[in-house]
Amino acid sequence: MRPRQAAGTIAAVALPLIWSNAVLPRLGLGIRGRTAANAGWATAYALAVPAEPGRSSWRGVRCGLLAASGVIAGYVVALAVPSLRWQLAELADRGPDVPATEWVAVHIPIGTVYSEELVFRGTLDPLLDHVFGPRIGALLGAATFGLWHIAPARAVGDNIPATVAVTTAGGFVFGWLRRRTAGTVAPALLHLAMNAGGAIAPRLARRIEASSRGCRPGNN
Template identity: 75%
Template sequence: MSIARVAGTLAAVALPLAWSNVVLPRLGLGVRGRTAANAGFATGYGLALREGPNWRSRGGVGYGILAASVVTAGYGAALALPSVRRFVGAIADRGPDVSTVEWVAVHIPIGTVYSEELVFRGTLDPLLDKAFGPRAGALLSAAAFGFWHIAPARAAGDSVPATIAVTTVGGLIFGGLRRRTVGAAAPALLHLAMNAGGAVAPRLARRLEGSFRER
């Protein structure tokens, strides 16, 4: 690999990390501003690198719906079990500045899923696969996805090492789906189900617990 190509690939990895952990936090935007800024950055990044997310890959939607259904069923089972439901209900809200409907219908699909899937699975994954091969590319992209979450973890008061570890594993899973379906649709649908379920489940759990206490 030429020096120019190595430098270009490293810049492609570094740019999203600088955006998420340095530039975006310093803009001081509210949740709506962050959603718009993230979507704008992701769109520009994807257009500049021209890899293409291939949202309509053959089988991508089917695999994505299947994976999302499994996650949704898992959330349903958690809400049905009293001990697990109480644990889920104790999880803090992640979208305190907006309504649940707005959070789930706008900010998760656009600010998180669209932005992150376009940057990582739609653009960086294929770029790194071409540069380093599928195995090394998968590891590098997943690690970058993990480090993308440093500033969000700090803002939420979460453990940074734990967040990096969990999101890196998530990046491997999402990347595996992208490689299997040759597109970003399947990981995007799984990502949406996980994040939307994570936003809705704690609130549903608290309502269910409250209704049981009133009986």
């Protein structure tokens, strides 16, 4: 690897981590400001970092919809099974300072899915594949994606090592879908289904639990 290429690759890996874990938290923005800042920074990053752009295809759409359907089916099953529904109902609300519709329709698609897929599957992963090959590139890209979530986990009080491990695994799956379909549509659809379902399902679970308690004998 040439020194110039090495420096560019290191910068491409470091910049997302610096942004997510150091710069963005210090800006003190509310959720609307964070969404706008993340989307703007991701766009600038993609324009600045040279990478082989992926292409959109019907195969990517089909694979993405299939993967997303599996996630949605999992949430439906969890809502239908009382013991799993109770666990969903106990999960913390991740978008407390905005209406649920705004959280699901704006902040998840733009602030999370668009921003992260553009930075990672759309820019960084193709660059790492080109420099190191698909195997090492997949590992490095997934690990960087996991480390990107350190500050967000700290902000909501989640276990940081567990969050990094889970999001690293998720990044590996998203990256596999990108390589499988040669585009970012499939991982973006899966990412959207996972995050939107994670926001909607606990709310539905709480409503179902409250309704079921209200219908029990002796609660009149």
